[in-house]
Amino acid sequence: xxxxxxxxxxxxxxxxxxxxxxxxAFCVRLRRYFLLRGLDVATxxxxxxxxxxxxxxxxxxxxxxxxxxxxxxxxxxxxxxxYWRREQPxxxxxxxxxxxxxxxxxxxxxxxxxxxxxxxxxxxxxVLRFVDGLSYEELAEALKLPxxxxxxxxxxxxKKLARSLEVSPARRARQTIN
Amino acid sequence: MxxxxxxxxxxxxxxxxxxxxTVELRDRIEAHxxxxxxxxxxxxxxxxxxxxxxxxxxxxxxxxxxxxRRMHAxxxxxxxxxxxxxTKSHIEGRLNLLEGVLTPFCGSQAALSALHAAAQKSPARSxxxxxPDNWAPFLENLxxxxxxMCGATFAGLIRESGQL
Numbered sequence: 108x109x110x111x112x113x114x115x116x117x118x119x120x121x122x123x124x125x126x127x128x129x130x131x132a133f134c135v136r137l138r139r140y141f142l143l144r145g146l147d148v149a150t151x152x153x154x155x156x157x158x159x160x161x162x163x164x165x166x167x168x169x170x171x172x173x174x175x176x177x178x179x180x181x182x183x184x185x186x187x188x189x190y191w192r193r194e195q196p197x198x199x200x201x202x203x204x205x206x207x208x209x210x211x212x213x214x215x216x217x218x219x220x221x222x223x224x225x226x227x228x229x230x231x232x233x234v235l236r237f238v239d240g241l242s243y244e245e246l247a248e249a250l251k252l253p254x255x256x257x258x259x260x261x262x263x264x265x266k267k268l269a270r271s272l273e274v275s276p277a278r279r280a281r282q283t284i285n
Numbered sequence: 286m287x288x289x290x291x292x293x294x295x296x297x298x299x300x301x302x303x304x305x306x307t308v309e310l311r312d313r314i315e316a317h318x319x320x321x322x323x324x325x326x327x328x329x330x331x332x333x334x335x336x337x338x339x340x341x342x343x344x345x346x347x348x349x350x351x352x353x354r355r356m357h358a359x360x361x362x363x364x365x366x367x368x369x370x371x372t373k374s375h376i377e378g379r380l381n382l383l384e385g386v387l388t389p390f391c392g393s394q395a396a397l398s399a400l401h402a403a404a405q406k407s408p409a410r411s412x413x414x415x416x417p418d419n420w421a422p423f424l425e426n427l428x429x430x431x432x433x434m435c436g437a438t439f440a441g442l443i444r445e446s447g448q449l
Binding site for chain 1: 295296298299300302330331333334335337338339340341342344345346347348349350351355356359360362363364366367377380411412413414
């Protein structure tokens with residue numbers, strides 16, 4: 108079943124079967140979002156579960172399937188912010204939102220290096236836009252920001268990354284090889 | 286917010302780099318770049334950065350797998366929470382209430398520290414993992430901390446406020 112059908116089926120029918128299909132379609136993406144935003148595997152999976160419990164409870168609030176992905180990631184982001192707020196006093200040794208080195212994060216090392224050069228709000232944008240493929244409309248819904256602000260921030264991300272890539276030894280080495 | 290340089294705004298550059306601009310915008314930027322080395326170099330740098338970002342994002346997307354076994358365990362956990370009594374949101378609400386009761390007596394930092402300490406000493410081991418199942422020992426620890434901080438009467442208030 109295509110993603111759009113999965114979403115429509117869940118919003119229209121709200122059956123356990125439709126919820127399971129929705130979970131299968133989005134759980135990997137939500138877990139990956141949390142991992143890329145600096146959470147360990149156990150916490151990423153806990154928060155993924157929290158998000159789906161909220162989706163189940165709040166699905167009645169959403170009528171338009173086209174808004175689902177933005178709405179889903181807005182819930183995910185709120186869960187993450189609440190988590191950071193609760194955990195901040197306990198963690199002093201590193202910035203909570205810095206990407207962490209988990210054993211199964213090897214494929215994401217290049218991206219996490221890039222994310223380290225960005226502000227937390229910009230990391231959200233990058234992960235949601237470039238990894239999860241959210242449209243500008245969906246980003247505006249997820250981050251509760253006007254579309255112009257989203258575009259302006261994306262442009263700033265491009266500029267920041269261009270500057271950091273100019274001084275990156277790994278990139279200079281790749282260019283030399285090529 | 287969006288600066289204009291050489292007649293091209295940052296939002297227009299962004300649309301152009303995304304391939305979202307109108308035909309008119311594309312023609313205007315491309316005609317300008319033919320005669321402007323500065324803008325051509327800006328475009329090269331930004332499109333390089335975008336390409337790197339897209340490639341790195343594709344790598345990340347293809348990795349970070351989740352085993353079926355783990356996925357099913359998560360789904361079972363979700364259904365169990367949906368169908369059980371107090372949910373995580375009840376717990377969060379109760380934690381917020383307890384923080385609100387503690388704060389006027391000992392300040393917001395000490396209130397949060399007390400909640401964390403109570404959780405750490407309980408089977409939950411961290412505030413984030415306090416659930417309806419391990420709520421009772423957590424609340425007992427918090428009451429003990431409240432007794433030490435402000436006496437038995439205050440601890441009674443904490444115990445009362447913390448009932449699910």
